[in-house]
Amino acid sequence: MTSIRTMVYAKAVAITTRVFFNKAPRGTEFPYVVFSFPDEGRAYHNQVEKMLQVRVYDHEKDSYNVALEIETLTDELEAVFDYKTASHETTTAWFRKIGRIEIPFPVDDQTWGRELLFEMRNYKLGV
Numbered sequence: 129m130t131s132i133r134t135m136v137y138a139k140a141v142a143i144t145t146r147v148f149f150n151k152a153p154r155g156t157e158f159p160y161v162v163f164s165f166p167d168e169g170r171a172y173h174n175q176v177e178k179m180l181q182v183r184v185y186d187h188e189k190d191s192y193n194v195a196l197e198i199e200t201l202t203d204e205l206e207a208v209f210d211y212k213t214a215s216h217e218t219t220t221a222w223f224r225k226i227g228r229i230e231i232p233f234p235v236d237d238q239t240w241g242r243e244l245l246f247e248m249r250n251y252k253l254g255v
């Protein structure tokens with residue numbers, strides 16, 4: 129699992145420097161990205177199929193077009209992952225987007241969020 133996290137982190141950090149696994153530290157400056165693997169996956173021979181969840185968070189600021197900024201960042205992350213591969217040590221992964229949604233927040237919360245879901249197939253080389 130460490131190789132898979134390393135691959136995802138490397139692809140996401142090429143777009144933005146604030147990338148975290150599972151949860152961002154309290155007080156993290158916006159915008160930031162949190163990625164996780166919400167399921168255990170299914171194994172087929174030497175291939176594992178899992179879900180990759182990538183969430184982008186931003187905060188409304190004065191004189192700042194947050195909607196445009198968060199969509200741009202989400203578009204860039206989508207382009208880096210969708211129908212792309214990555215490798216680390218003996219593991220290779222392939223990603224395919226299966227969803228893009230807005231993350232709902234309470235009306236009085238100024239946080240904005242987008243979520244990308246990817247099917248991820250990873251393979252162990254030399255197995």
